[in-house]
Amino acid sequence: MKSEHQSLIESYEGKLPLLVLEEIKEALPASVSKEKVKRILDETLASYTAAKINPGECVGLVSAESIGEPGTQMTLNTFHFAGVSEMNVTTGLPRIIEIFDAQKTIKTPMMEVYFKKEANTIEKVKAFAMELKETHFGDFASSFSLNIFEQTLSVEFNMSLLADHKMNTKDLLKALKFKSKGFTAEATTNSIVFTQKGKPEEIKDLYALKEKVRVTRVKGIKGVKQVLPVKRGEEYVVLTSGTNLNEVLMLPEVDTSRTICNDINEVYAVLGIEAARQSIINEVYKVIEAQGLNIDIRHIMLVADIMCVSGVLKGVTRYGVVSEKASVLARASFETPVRHLINAALEGEVDALTSVVENVMINQPVPLGTGLPGLITKLK
Amino acid sequence: MEIDVSNHGLVPKHTKISDAEKEKFLSSHSLSLRDLPKILITDPAIVCINVKAGDVIKIERVSMTAGTAVYYRVVVNG
Incomplete structure (x- = not known):
């Protein structure tokens, strides 16, 4: 690339998007005159300007139609097996609804945990996956036995499982952070015995203790229910079912630049509003691509922008985006019209009729x- | 412990623009601060760049359609 071409192309920065300029740069043949480059750029600029949306164009309506029409062809299947993994993933229409409504609890929360280069060997990743998984005290136990006369609760363990996790009974007891008053605990090689100190009639407490310790987390990250190390390209990635982005990002082995989760609300809480917007686009696009539909990404960007415009993540529901509308009639036209009208009447709300729906009504x-611009007449 | 989110792939670059730039930007688009999209002061992406309510944040998004797209948000108290 000649330097004069380079500078000519650079002079178009600001007029044309960077991506278009890059494309032109790559497509230029080696021997091309400056005049021709200039002509190419001018032609591109002309068609770019012609393709721009005019002020006052109803882009929202166009987006709604463009997403809605192919959306009718989406499968309603909630479950599907993604590739080699045995994890269920919500796809299709239910997933789209989930994202656009910004639902707080999604059906299949997942994370993709990436690793830093030095930690990316199969052994390390496998071991790390084990560390991630939330494991309860009860998962290791093979049997619980209550002895009413001696007031003891003894727990036998599955020793091979413990060995897999590189733990012993002492570690378990430590992880339990045993604080319950009125009990003493003692660990032997393959069992833990809890002894009650109180009177014999308080056997109920012993039973309550059993139930309590069984669901106590002794290892792993809260919320991570299942882990699956997979190979992706040259590296190993751990897919998890259940999410806890905040805690995972704090781990030293994790590549904090790529580790993501599919829960938009969690992304919003951990990484902020801009990351949430990008995440909405990515997640919706993933579904659309998987369904083999062809929706322009700009439509999704527009929806994502609207959901994130107030700095808080808002779903496209009557509690979210729609509640932001200034007009009562516009809100009433979406859902629960009577309630909106009654509330507006009680509060004495005024509708300025500045937007579309209320004027149609x-x-x-x-x-x-x-219809957008007004006319101003000069009075004599 | 707070994590630094600025190097995450999903988080675009957030920078605070100076008051002079802010005035220039607002007048060139004939906007008031109220017209801008908002960002909460507690947003994880801006907690480490000392900002106050009323500041304008310039966000350089990586866009699939335009390469880089610049976006502005005004900081508001949550």
Whole structure:
């Protein structure tokens, strides 16, 4: 690339998007005159300008139609096996609804945990996956036995399972952070015995203790229910079912630049509003791609922008994006019309009729396209 | 412990623009601060760049369609 071409192309920065300029740079043949480059750029600029959306164009409506129409062809299947993994993933329409509604609890929360280069060997990743998984005290136990006369609860363990996790009964007891009053605990090689100190009639407490320790987390990260190390390209990645992005990102082995989760609300809480927006786009696009549909990404970007405009993640529901609308009539036209109208009447709300829906209702020109600008007449 | 999220792939670059730049930006688009999209002061992406309510944050997004897209948000108290 000649330097004069380079500088000519650079002079178009700001007029044309960077991606387009890059494309032109790559496509230019080695021997091309400066005049021709100039002509190419001018032609590109002309078609770029012609393709730009006009002020007053109803882009939201176009987006709604463009997402809605192919959306009718989406499968309603909630479950499907993704590749080699045996994890269920919500896809199709249910997943789209989940994302656009910004639902707090999603059906299949997942994380993709990437590793730093030095930790990326199969042994290390496998060991790490074991560390990640949330394991309860009860998972290791092979049997619980209550002895009413001696007031003891003895727990036998599955020793091979413990060995797999490189733990022994002492570690377990430590991990239990044994604090319950009125009990003493003692660990032997393959069992733990809890002894009650109180009177014999308090056997109920012993039973309650059993139930309590069984569900106590002794290892792993809270919320991570299942782990699956997989090979992706040259490296190993751990897929998890259940998410806890915040805690995973704090681990030293984890590559904090790529580790992601599919729960938009969690991304919002941990990484902020901009990351949530990007995440919405990525997640929706993933579904659309998997379904073999062809929706322009700009439509999804627009929806994502609207959901994130207030700095807080808002779903496209009557409690989220729609509640932000200034007009009562517009809100009433979405869902639960009577309630909106009654509340507005009680509060004495005024509708300025500045937007589209309310003007359609009362048969006035809508502020779109040529209806948007007003005319100003000079008075003599 | 707070984690530094600025190097995460999903988080675009957030920078605070100076007051002079802010004035220039607002007047060139004939906007007021109220018209801008918002970002909470508690947002993880801006907690490490000392900001106050009313500041404008310039966000350089990596865009699939434009290469880099610049976006502005005004800091608001959550």
